[in-house]
Amino acid sequence: MAGRELTFRIxxxxxxxxxxxxHLQDFKLFEEPGMTLFVxxxxxxEEQDSxxxxxxxxxxxxxxxxxxxxxxxxxxACRTLTKDLPDVTTLLPLPVFKLLGDLSVDTGTWFRExxxxxxxxxxxxxxxxxxKQEERMDNEEAxxxxxxxxxxxxxxxxxxxxxxxxxxxFIGAAGINRVARFMVDPRDKRTEQEYxxxxxxxxxxxxxxGLMACxxxxxxxxxxxxxxxxxxxxxxxxxxxxxxxx
Amino acid sequence: xxxxxxxxxxxxxxxxxxxxxxxxxxxxxxxxxVTLLSLVPPRRSHSSAAQGGMQAxxxxxxxxxxxxxxxxxxxxxxxxxxxxEQDVARIFADTAPIVMREMAHWGVPWNRVTLEKxxxxxxxxxxxxxxxxxxxxxxxxxxxxxxxxxxxxxxGHTVLYTMDSIVQKYxxxxxxxxxxxxxxxxxxxxxxAIVRDLRTGQLRVYTAKSTxxxxxxxxxxxxxxTNAVINEGTGMSxxxxxxxxxxxxxxxxxxxxxxIVPSWILxxxxxxxxxxxxxxxxxxxxxPDYEPNKKELAxxxxxxxxMIQHIRAGYGVDSPYGQHLWLDIRHLxxxxxxxxxxxxxTICRQFNGIDPVHELIPVRPTQHYSMGGIRTNIDGQxxxxxxxxxxxxxxxxxxxxxxxxxxxxLAETVVAGKIIxxxxxxxxxxxxxxxxxxxxxxxxxxxxxxxxxxxxxxGTENVYDLRNRMEHxxxxxxxxxxxxxxLLEAVHELQELNERAKYIKLRGEGKGADPExxxxxxxxGMIRLALTIATGALARTESRGSHFREDxxxxxxxxxxxxxxxxxxxxxxxxxxxxxxVKITESPPGDRGYGEATAGxxxxxxx
Numbered sequence: 001m002a003g004r005e006l007t008f009r010i011x012x013x014x015x016x017x018x019x020x021x022x023h024l025q026d027f028k029l030f031e032e033p034g035m036t037l038f039v040x041x042x043x044x045x046e047e048q049d050s051x052x053x054x055x056x057x058x059x060x061x062x063x064x065x066x067x068x069x070x071x072x073x074x075x076x077a078c079r080t081l082t083k084d085l086p087d088v089t090t091l092l093p094l095p096v097f098k099l100l101g102d103l104s105v106d107t108g109t110w111f112r113e114x115x116x117x118x119x120x121x122x123x124x125x126x127x128x129x130x131x132k133q134e135e136r137m138d139n140e141e142a143x144x145x146x147x148x149x150x151x152x153x154x155x156x157x158x159x160x161x162x163x164x165x166x167x168x169x170f171i172g173a174a175g176i177n178r179v180a181r182f183m184v185d186p187r188d189k190r191t192e193q194e195y196x197x198x199x200x201x202x203x204x205x206x207x208x209x210g211l212m213a214c215x216x217x218x219x220x221x222x223x224x225x226x227x228x229x230x231x232x233x234x235x236x237x238x239x240x241x242x243x244x245x246x
Numbered sequence: 247x248x249x250x251x252x253x254x255x256x257x258x259x260x261x262x263x264x265x266x267x268x269x270x271x272x273x274x275x276x277x278x279x280v281t282l283l284s285l286v287p288p289r290r291s292h293s294s295a296a297q298g299g300m301q302a303x304x305x306x307x308x309x310x311x312x313x314x315x316x317x318x319x320x321x322x323x324x325x326x327x328x329x330x331e332q333d334v335a336r337i338f339a340d341t342a343p344i345v346m347r348e349m350a351h352w353g354v355p356w357n358r359v360t361l362e363k364x365x366x367x368x369x370x371x372x373x374x375x376x377x378x379x380x381x382x383x384x385x386x387x388x389x390x391x392x393x394x395x396x397x398x399x400x401x402g403h404t405v406l407y408t409m410d411s412i413v414q415k416y417x418x419x420x421x422x423x424x425x426x427x428x429x430x431x432x433x434x435x436x437x438x439a440i441v442r443d444l445r446t447g448q449l450r451v452y453t454a455k456s457t458x459x460x461x462x463x464x465x466x467x468x469x470x471x472t473n474a475v476i477n478e479g480t481g482m483s484x485x486x487x488x489x490x491x492x493x494x495x496x497x498x499x500x501x502x503x504x505x506i507v508p509s510w511i512l513x514x515x516x517x518x519x520x521x522x523x524x525x526x527x528x529x530x531x532x533x534p535d536y537e538p539n540k541k542e543l544a545x546x547x548x549x550x551x552x553m554i555q556h557i558r559a560g561y562g563v564d565s566p567y568g569q570h571l572w573l574d575i576r577h578l579x580x581x582x583x584x585x586x587x588x589x590x591x592t593i594c595r596q597f598n599g600i601d602p603v604h605e606l607i608p609v610r611p612t613q614h615y616s617m618g619g620i621r622t623n624i625d626g627q628x629x630x631x632x633x634x635x636x637x638x639x640x641x642x643x644x645x646x647x648x649x650x651x652x653x654x655x656l657a658e659t660v661v662a663g664k665i666i667x668x669x670x671x672x673x674x675x676x677x678x679x680x681x682x683x684x685x686x687x688x689x690x691x692x693x694x695x696x697x698x699x700x701x702x703x704x705g706t707e708n709v710y711d712l713r714n715r716m717e718h719x720x721x722x723x724x725x726x727x728x729x730x731x732x733l734l735e736a737v738h739e740l741q742e743l744n745e746r747a748k749y750i751k752l753r754g755e756g757k758g759a760d761p762e763x764x765x766x767x768x769x770x771g772m773i774r775l776a777l778t779i780a781t782g783a784l785a786r787t788e789s790r791g792s793h794f795r796e797d798x799x800x801x802x803x804x805x806x807x808x809x810x811x812x813x814x815x816x817x818x819x820x821x822x823x824x825x826x827x828v829k830i831t832e833s834p835p836g837d838r839g840y841g842e843a844t845a846g847x848x849x850x851x852x853x
Contacts, residue, residue, distance in 0.1 A: 014758070016446075016757060016758040016759075033566065034508060034509070034597075034598075036509075036597070045761065045762070046710040049754070050752065050753040050754040050760070050761070050762035051754045051755075051757075051760055051761070051762065052761070053759070053761055055286075056475055057286050057290045057291075057292070057474045057475060057476055058290075058292065058294070058295045058474045058475075059474070059475060059509070059511070060295065060509075060511040060512070060593060060597075061592065061593075061596060062294060062295045062400075062403065062589070063286075063289075063290040063291075063292075063294050063295065063474065064289075064290060065286065065287075065290050079596045079597065081596075081597075081599075100423075100445055100759075101759065106445075107287070108286070108287025108288075108289075108290070108422050108423070109287075109422075111287065111289070112287070112414070112420070115411070115414055116414055120411055120414065121352075121353065121411035121412060121414060121415040122352060122353040122408075122411070124351075128347075128348050128351040128352075130344045130347070130348070132347075133347075133380070134346075134347045134350045134351075134380060134381055135350070135351075136358070136378070136379030136380060137350075137355075137356075137358050137379055138358065138379060139357060139358040139359070139360045139362075139379075139382070142355040142356060142357055142358050142397070143355075143357075143398070143585075145355035146355045146397055146398055146400070146404065149355060149397075149400075149403075149404050149407060150400060150403070152294075152403070153287075153289055153290075185353065185355075187351075187353060188353075220592075
């Protein structure tokens with residue numbers, strides 16, 4: 001039984017030939033059982049157009065490489081099944097990030113800059129002592145850290161964020177969630193004031209205008225709405241205390 | 247010569263997964279200038295996909311009570327079927343607990359011991375109240391104790407994110423979206439690498455006092471593999487291409503019992519470790535018949551063979567993608583599945599449209615891990631070239647021998663990263679970099695010519711067709727069960743493919759960062775690795791660990807207690823095999839306590 005004929009309308013752009021403006025190109029193929037966009041894009045590259053650029057690594061929704069706009073919505077291509085798609089599907093690269101070619105965008109550089117800006121590491125001056133037992137931690141606390149740590153840096157929350165699309169310095173839900181991950185970690189010795197320096201601005205948590213597309217779009221279900229509220233509350237109180245302190 | 251960018255560094259680490267990053271940190275802490283190269287942003291490395299955990303004998307849980315590095319050592323040696331280096335296994339088992347604690351200090355949110363009630367295999371587990379809050383552990387195959395430290399379903403992810411946060415903290419230079427095409431060397435010493443920028447297609451030169459390969463495994467040679475698409479063995483290839491660096495034990499390939507059908511995504515061993523069963527087409531739990539002691543949790547090589555054996559005996563489930571068996575975790579309950587095994591639940595729901603809380607998961611043994619790799623000494627120094635190092639899955643350090651235990655490779659990345667990282671730092675301080683410009687330009691020219699030749703499009707062979715043939719022959723002839731007939735077929739076919747790979751014709755123009763060109767540059771090296779695997783497997787006329795010869799079903803310590811070293815000499819048409827003794831320091835070869843030697847090779851099914 002032949003499957004449906006599917007059309008993929010894919011944005012093409014090669015930075016080496018800037019004279020060719022970004023445009024949409026149609027590719028057609030027949031659907032197969034269990035087909036995902038990982039299968040589709042590789043088939044197109046191997047059988048129809050060998051120059052098509054896109055990014056996959058794990059193809060199992062773990063690594064966050066393949067965020068793109070599927071019919072306008074940011075999501076991971078690897079876990080998008082064609083059976084859930086209409087006959088014609090438009091694929092566009094995620095906005096906000098630098099376009100490397102076709103569907104490939106430079107999320108890596110964006111996330112690295114964000115991580116360094118928010119100093120996303122445990123701040124603790126004590127030296128590790130190899131002879132000592134580990135510090136105890138409540139398992140619930142560990143799970144709470146993991147909940148935020150589960151972000152896979154795919155950029156779907158950023159690509160779909162109104163603020164991030166107009167304000168280049170905005171750290172977005174991924175950045176705010178990253179700060180929350182360290183705030184809930186007792187091993188990080190930063191004070192509220194120090195966090196305020198990092199995230200208490202319009203490019204930080206106060207840039208969020210509350211549309212919450214991020215929460216809808218997160219492919220791994222990080223509770224971004226809750227995380228943003230948590231950081232906002234902490235930072236509002238820190239800001240107030242700093243004001244009173246002056 | 248044309249223009250090219252040139253970078254000079256003390257330590258060049260190729261590969262920014264866990265092993266590469268951990269080693270880089272050690273050099274940075276010692277004040278050395280380090281540059282990390284990565285095919286992808288470091289956090290997307292395949293390390294992130296490891297769901298299960300890391301073995302370390304902390305012994306904090308009730309089921310891990312009495313554990314020690316000695317017990318861990320012995321499990322590892324048995325697992326390897328006495329094929330590992332015992333001094334390596336010893337230093338690894340001794341150091342692993344310290345490194346887990348160090349990772350906790352750096353930020354990994356390890357699951358911790360709680361007093362929460364827990365029933366396992368019908369028995370209630372009571373944790374020691376004094377251990378509450380210490381690093382917990384889960385059960386994995388082939389181990390005497392519960393020893394696998396974990397963070398829910400995302401151990402590789404959290405450890406890699408923490409490791410990368412430390413890389414950022416130290417301000418280590420990272421160049422992502424680059425690929426090393428060859429090593430710069432003069433047959434005696436390594437001086438760095440020729441690298442292609444995957445954003446633009448430009449070539450770059452990196453020179454270094456020490457060059458470190460940490461590029462992971464070659465799973466994608468098989469196509470049907472649990473591995474990420476970037477795991478194409480390129481790091482092994484470029485070391486092999488020097489003609490003087492040998493690859494160790496390439497025939498030792500691990501097949502994981504539970505790749506999900508048909509996308510071959512891994513269903514972690516944690517599923518069986520936490521109490522999951524394997525069922526056949528009749529819904530019958532068959533593993534206790536074959537392996538009365540370890541059941542589903544014998545070592546991976548044994549479970550994979552038992553599964554194929556059971557399918558061959560007529561108990562497989564038919565599907566359009568071939569026969570498979572079932573993994574059953576329904577009895578673990580929704581709460582456990584949705585938290586501790588969430589990743590599995592997600593994979594099942596998203597890729598197969600099934601809910602493992604209520605439904606069975608279709609699984610079949612799938613290529614998973616390369617025990618073999620760049621042969622190094624215990625310090626991580628590659629054989630054959632000075633100033634070249636290797637660690638992690640890319641290396642044959644040789645912790646795993648002929649079968650790796652679940653949880654030992656992820657642990658190896660960080661433990662070897664610390665141990666070898668310290669050696670690299672210590673050694674590099676005394677190296678002075680003297681590299682001749684003409685040597686660099688010679689190596690650069692070779693790569694430029696390869697690229698120009700491909701762009702001329704005068705060949706005849708389609709790069710993806712060649713790849714498909716390579717995948718097919720490995721999957722058909724060099725899999726869980728092996729015979730001389732099939733291995734000969736594989737060797738002949740791969741020899742032919744190796745010739746044909748000289749005449750690749752690009753479909754497109756191959757300009758700039760063209761993905762087809764990138765693959766065309768990679769494929770010949772992949773075929774050489776595949777041929778080396780098949781040749782080593784054909785030569786080894788015994789069965790040991792994952793290497794099972796149906797025509798030689800017994801382990802043969804008299805003739806084969808040795809490691810294969812494969813060299814691909816300059817201009818040769820195939821590998822040249824040599825052998826070296828396996829280092830036995832503590833445990834003489836004996837019975838593993840599971841597998842065919844113990845439980846008998848015949849099926850014991852009593853359905």
